[in-house]
Amino acid sequence: MQKLTRLLITALAALPLQLAVAADNGQSIDVSPYKNRIKLPDFTATACPNTPRDLVQVKGNLYRHTTGAGLAVHSGLVLITKEGALVIDPAMACTSTWLYNEITERFKVPVKYVVYTHAHADHISGANVFAEHGATIVANRRAVEPIVGEKIDTALPTRVFDEDMKITLGGETVLLHHVSPSHSDSMSMVLFPDYKVLQCTDVCESKTMPYNDLLDFYYTGWIDTLDWVAKQDVEFIDVGHYTPATKADQLALRTYMVDLHQQVLDLVRAGQSWDQLYRNVKFSPEVQQWTGFNNMKMANIQGMYRWVENHRRGVW
Ligand SMILES: [Zn+2]
Numbered sequence: 001m002q003k004l005t006r007l008l009i010t011a012l013a014a015l016p017l018q019l020a021v022a023a024d025n026g027q028s029i030d031v032s033p034y035k036n037r038i039k040l041p042d043f044t045a046t047a048c049p050n051t052p053r054d055l056v057q058v059k060g061n062l063y064r065h066t067t068g069a070g071l072a073v074h075s076g077l078v079l080i081t082k083e084g085a086l087v088i089d090p091a092m093a094c095t096s097t098w099l100y101n102e103i104t105e106r107f108k109v110p111v112k113y114v115v116y117t118h119a120h121a122d123h124i125s126g127a128n129v130f131a132e133h134g135a136t137i138v139a140n141r142r143a144v145e146p147i148v149g150e151k152i153d154t155a156l157p158t159r160v161f162d163e164d165m166k167i168t169l170g171g172e173t174v175l176l177h178h179v180s181p182s183h184s185d186s187m188s189m190v191l192f193p194d195y196k197v198l199q200c201t202d203v204c205e206s207k208t209m210p211y212n213d214l215l216d217f218y219y220t221g222w223i224d225t226l227d228w229v230a231k232q233d234v235e236f237i238d239v240g241h242y243t244p245a246t247k248a249d250q251l252a253l254r255t256y257m258v259d260l261h262q263q264v265l266d267l268v269r270a271g272q273s274w275d276q277l278y279r280n281v282k283f284s285p286e287v288q289q290w291t292g293f294n295n296m297k298m299a300n301i302q303g304m305y306r307w308v309e310n311h312r313r314g315v316w
Helices: 001-021 093-107 127-132 141-149 218-231 249-270 274-280 293-310
Strands: 022-024 053-059 063-068 074-081 084-088 111-115 137-139 160-161 166-169 172-178 189-193 197-199 235-236
Touching: 022 111, 022 141, 053 093, 053 235, 053 293, 063 093, 074 172, 074 189, 074 197, 074 235, 084 093, 093 111, 111 127, 111 172, 111 249, 127 137, 137 141, 137 172, 141 160, 189 218, 189 249, 197 293, 218 249, 235 293, 249 274, 249 293
Parallel strands: 084 111, 111 137, 137 160, 197 235
Antiparallel strands: 022 166, 053 063, 063 074, 074 084, 166 172, 172 189, 189 197
């Protein structure tokens, strides 16, 4: 009995110390009901030995992982601390084992957290590897339904939040913020305040056209999100693709989105059909220089046209 009491006291004494090491104010969710959920084949899982991959220092303990090349690059930030690592969006199952090994062997720390920026398969695939090694998967609560509903073959979040979440790891602070529906309704911005670095995946751009027909798109929330980004004290923004960006790039993107929206709205209100309308949208000389302009311009008009058509009512 005495031995048991001693053990109990020792365990209790160790508790606050453990809490101080890695802590977060998220909420745990029970994913056991989804244990046997149906999953579609993971399109990122086919072996890809020739796909470029990298993990490079941004500043201090903050790194950026990339997988793919050119326009196919997917990226996410990685925080390395003495208590363990935090990884944002592993992105591809075929390179996630490499990323896991690179972190654990190069820095000799476990991966404690994987954060999902949003529930799109091209960013969150590959997290199974990290979950199997004990990483906690974090996402906005709204990410759970589409991962299950779209049958995405990746680890489900077990720790979620609604508006804001703070993770403390190895003395470093990571802030997660849920922004308005913009690119999906499960978006998390991930802020590293000590580094003035932000993860703003798929909503922010680096002198690059927004992807295709703006899939899973909410215009008003996109602008709200860019306005939120403008207020943050950040110097380096990882956009989940291509190359890192600045706040000035996001201001240019906001100008483009507002202009595209206004042009399409004006043309629709003038009674133009799609066949007339798409011929009459103009792009600024700056936007015409952006990466992917020729491939994406028509699809961007189409995505905005769909939004406008669904969010107006004339005199009828
Ligand atoms: Zn996306």
